Amino acid sequence: MTPVTSRAESAPRTADPSRALPAEAAAMAGRLSAADIHYTRRRARRLDVGVDEVLLASGVASSDELARGAARTLGVGFEPLEAGPATSPSRLHDDDMAAMLRTGLMRRADGRLVVAARGLALRRFATDLARDPRLRQRVALTSPERLAALVRRRFEVQLGWRAAYRLRERRPDLSAGTLGASRSGLALGILALAALFLIVNATSIVGTWVMAVLFSLVLLGGAILQLTACTLAPQAPTAPLRRDHALPYYTLIVPLYREARVVPQLLDALAALDYPREKLQVLLVIEPDDAATAAALAPHAGRPGFEVIVAPDAGPRTKPKAMNAALPFARGTIIGIYDAEDMPEPLQLREACAVFQRDGGERIGCVQARLAIDNLADGWITRQFAAEYAAYFDVMLPMLGAYGLPLPLGGTSNHFRREALEGVGAWDPFNVTEDADLGVRLAAAGWRTAVIASTTDEEAPRRLPAWMRQRTRWYKGWMQTLLVHSRHPRRLVQGTGLPGAVVLALLLGGGLTCSAQNRMSFREGSNVSA
Template sequence: MRGIAQGLDPAVLHYARRRALRLGTGLDETLLATGHASPDTLAQAAALDLGIDFEPLDPAVFKALPRLAATDVCSMLRSGVMRTTDGRLVAAARGARLRRLAAALAERPQLRGRVSLTTPERLSRFVHARFGRQLGNLATYRLRDKQPHQSAGTLHASRYLFGLIACLLAALFLTTTATSFIGAWIPPGLVALMLIGSATLKLAACTIPPQRPPRPARDDKSLPGYSLIVPLYREARVVPQLVDALDGIDYPREKLQILLVIEPDDEATATALALHARRPGFEVIVAPPVGPRTKPKALNAALPFARGTVIGVYDAEDVPDPLQLRHVCGRLNARGNERIGCVQARLVIDNLADGWISRQFAAEYAGYFDVVLPMLGLCRLPLPLGGTSNHFRRAALDDVNGWDPFNVTEDADLGVRLARAGWGTDVIASATDEEAPQRFGAWMRQRTRWYKGWMQTLLVHIRQPLRMAREAGWAETLTLLFLLGSGTAAALLHPVLFASVLLGLFLEPIHELSFTSTLLDGVWFCVLVAGCLGTVLSTLLGMQRRRIPGMVSVALSMPVYWLMMSAAAWRALIALVIAPSHWEKTEHGLARTSRRRQGWRPTLRLRNSGAIRQRHLRASASG
């Protein structure tokens, strides 16, 4: 790096060297992360030092490349080495890779005529331009082709059958009271078992003491390379907040890569990113127009370009705890956690004062993420992941072939597939602020998508129950049924169950009541009470732990919220039949209030500002 060093302020160079030594990174990586040099400048200087050519990889000029399969393209991106048709090598090297390349050239000087140097950013752009269609097909069909039994893309007749069974079951509850016909008891009995199982899990979770925040990893040298993927679609409104929130994360910029994935026709978001995301470490990926337009497909499209060994996922409106990545690394590196494939952070609704819907949403999240999920993580049971603040080992994602582009709740599905592959999931007490819908229409569209995805996940993983139990275990399979199965069944059948019990208790003449009829009505009444009790207690406990006010009003209005969920579940059932992979977009950036972001400023971001940086440089130089 002699060429680039000659043009730098000695204080800057001294600070960068000390920082690179402390982080275990290359001087070029530190200069890039602090904004003192561009990728091209660094690569050109390194090529000059090594005595090799710099290759700009212009797609319109560079043609000497063989035909490659999509998997070979992914391997090329991971290795950073591209072989041309004439036997030359183009290396996208920086940091440790550049040092290894320099050592190889020093040992074998004759290679200098066959090797040229480029930047990782130029290699990514070239691959996207030349192999975009192939990578798009891989992102869309990889899971369906390799593991068709675990992909929602192979659900055909089963979704119609599921809709028919749900309608028949609802009719059965309304038209059948006491009967000796055993066939009429079996389906309601299975539903009752799922509801009791779900209530038992929630009541058991209420007995677990609050989880302590994990210790963040402090040794910067041992921190792994980290890639964050943020899918965006029609999110221009929240781009400034998103970029500031991501820039406020306390993690070495030399080891952090942020991939912002957009759709090809989303010009407004692309413009906003061009204005606000022009900072070191931020890269924009355009999802190829192949297959369904869903969030999981966008995540798959970005995965080949991710260079980190840990992959995190955020949504557009997220404001994560600045120490969250360090908390994740501390948990993944803990002894005995080698098979933990995912760490789920807690999601917290920030705009709970926007109205009744957002408050109910905040209470629901508090019960789920602060009470139920920590218990599942503690017991090493599979859990339906939240749609954001998931942090994966790259090896685990590769092992399960990424996300399912045909499932509209890719998070819940991926949690189950990780369990089936032998990977565990943990939950940490690190929060990410989220925005809840305020209006009924927005809430209904989002909740419909959730229920539709849960139905897809159930149909995918329970269509071969013995295989599921053999791969994940019986306890894990029952947990899936108790959480997703009972949640879906309860939403579909809550009004029907209440109506059925009331019909049996109050409308049937007393003299016609039989022992069997009274017993069944009593059993169902107990089932409903247990289910409601588990949901209410876990929600109120979560509100207490999250310090959400209005517990009494939330509890009293829960039945109305449950009726809304029932409407969303029946709407989802129709959508499952007619449009299984259609993604109903949730608009963000509409919050009027904020519990924690009022006056929020990303103070950690000041560390990267010009004035503070120069102050650190002068202090380092004088020290």
């Protein structure tokens, strides 16, 4: 805990230390000095959190110690939620299970209510018990961590279905997982294959000129869009939100796969974020067979605010499915996404909060931070990658955000309003560029995306094979996104406006067109040489 010996003289004296702490932490009073109690209460008031949350974040007490102590103070039983029929929750619908995690309330098989509360919610629960002491016979207390562990243990199948198939089953028209099954997807796929055939086999003069004109129109539109972005004045930095009591609870989701090497760097980068630990939750998501990453995380298992979640072994093994698996366990109203090698600037979360809370921020569903390449010196490929990122994240995206136009998100450093993220169905596990797809769905649903000047450093591929694999995945994902959202073009235009729909077509289709144009140019050059 933060040293407080210098505050001892100013700390109030009391004959009964337990009365100096509210109900959620009164049982811990005997373990704290008067100075510690004074400091803890002051910090809790400044952050607008419970005293138990301050003790947990500082490592003074564990989650179990706080929950058991609160149960003794309130005169209710402690429910360990261990295996056994007595603690089995009744059969739950998918949405009911998510609501149970969100509210911290679970109905036992015998009808009693188990409450997993902490902080100010636990203090309100104590007030309810004081008003109606008979409630003590019908409720028990547990920790939020024990409730989450029970859900992961008992509902692995349901959680796997939710993470992998929920969007596809509930909104099949918005999922890339149904492209092969729908008539529109089949028709669009045939058209795409026909266009590809023409590109590869455009040997006649007429065919070549037709394709060249079509591609030139798309590329011209992209060039106009880029020139427009260049004329926009540089973006002014967003002043970070300094009022700690106004900061929301924040959850960071970090999907990891075979990332044991960078775990220490990742944890150091997250620890450097300037945000109250009492309001920050970090969910590290790993795959079931990734023993190396699990072993690298094991020494940090007891770190306050950090939790490791194993993604269910169901459906496609993709990054979006892993993030979907973590989302029900998030306690924050803002959800941030980082990759394993990311190094965000320390004030990034506060800057994102400032955007969400400014005038008009209620319609902002996502805040995108800028991405920059930090391994410029590693070779020609990384330098080209850095130039491309600078053009996209420092010029193009700020222009789109400033004018309220839809934008395909970057794959990391996205900060979502939870209401917006869940409202559009979260991530599509079947789309390999789930970030771009989610940006389109947010725009179509009427949510805006803002761009902040805060930067996250990450590594670019150093070698050509890795670059090719990444670029191939991007092209496939852009094609998936175009096919999905061209199923209902009228609905897309209604949600984004005609200019927004055109911008999306130029951004996503432009990259594909440029690649195809390069293929044609290479073929023509080869023919001339022959």
